[in-house]
Amino acid sequence: MVHPALIAHEHPKRVAIIGGGEGATLREVLKHKSVDEVVMIDIDGELVEMCREYLPEWNDCSDIDASDAESCFDDFRATIRYADAFKYFIDAEWNEPFDVIICDALDPEHAVEIVGDLYTGNNFADSLYNALSDNGVVSYISE
Numbered sequence: 001m002v003h004p005a006l007i008a009h010e011h012p013k014r015v016a017i018i019g020g021g022e023g024a025t026l027r028e029v030l031k032h033k034s035v036d037e038v039v040m041i042d043i044d045g046e047l048v049e050m051c052r053e054y055l056p057e058w059n060d061c062s063d064i065d066a067s068d069a070e071s072c073f074d075d076f077r078a079t080i081r082y083a084d085a086f087k088y089f090i091d092a093e094w095n096e097p098f099d100v101i102i103c104d105a106l107d108p109e110h111a112v113e114i115v116g117d118l119y120t121g122n123n124f125a126d127s128l129y130n131a132l133s134d135n136g137v138v139s140y141i142s143e
Contacts, residue, residue, distance in 0.1 A: 005139035019105035023059025045082035089127035
């Protein structure tokens with residue numbers, strides 16, 4: 001659901017990815033030339049490093065014209081934050097609004113104990129809305 005969300009916004013420059021530790025969502029976002037900055041917020045730094053090492057084809061940016069890196073994690077437009085996305089958005093740790101926010105977190109039906117709060121109640125949804133620019137878009141990726 002990366003491309004429909006980015007196409008739905010007139011000119012997405014700033015994008016947030018919630019989760020996405022394997023780097024594939026990041027790779028797809030970086031294919032859009034209008035994107036100046038991507039902030040990927042994943043709670044599991046160890047997972048990201050394992051994916052970087054053992055799944056490099058999932059986060060390979062070597063064939064993307066606008067990229068300056070082999071791994072999308074190293075692209076100059078990417079900022080990787082190892083943090084709880086729920087806290088990041090609830091506590092407004094972001095400094096500028098996002099044009100697109102992509103939720104690529106665990107499926108709540110299979111990992112309720114881990115990500116249940118991301119999908120229940122209004123606190124998180126409200127915080128995402130507050131983090132959006134005018135005409136901003138939120139996309140939930142599910143399996």
